[in-house]
Amino acid sequence: MSFTGNFEDRLMIRELMETYADGVNQRSTEIWASTWADESEWNLTVVPGMEALKGKQNIVAGWEQSMTLFPFVFMAITPGFIRVDGNTATARSYTAEVAVMEDGTDLRPRGQYDDELVKIDGQWFFKRRKFMSLHGE
Template structure:
């Protein structure tokens, strides 16, 4: 599958910024910022765990983030395809996670997304996240 960027550039820029807002919410561990990118009725496949609705998604994320003192998160869009008020994207991520127990993990991930433009702004309606590479320095 090759990377594709199709549709109006303004919409593609807004979707790219949505991914960046998501990442900023992760780094600052800011619930409101992070929650703002999700549709109320969104679905999230989080490493095989099926979550339904923004409330469940945010609650699960808060539980996961409670395990960390700090997270560095960056993302790079690999594909954004806009078709009217719907879109699909693939976002590559790099994360460094510092756990409360002092251990550190480095993760390369991939989000596969579906989005809709609702009320004049793009939101995630469906996200699937998978780890594609991981390094744990403690394991050598």
């Protein structure tokens, strides 16, 4: 079974993924940053210089810088699996995005996140996110 562990934790993790996408769609640093643990890592392998950002502060700064390249971005996210084991979890999710670059170029990437998550004081956070492009830019 792809979804294992406590149902409430799995729901909280799904909501964390949805909050991440909402932060992108609202272009809200506050919302987006709230999904990351302080000691975290983001591997955005499709963007030079963002292949291995470490620490929440560096991750958020990299995201803010990259968002300046896109006057419009929309992200939808769907979990593929969530496996909870106590205060840690692993998950996979799939993204569909539409982005418009400053020059008007449309991008429509489809991707996959492989995640490690941690529960701190009753709240789930991304500990490590690795993005892989499945199709598109």
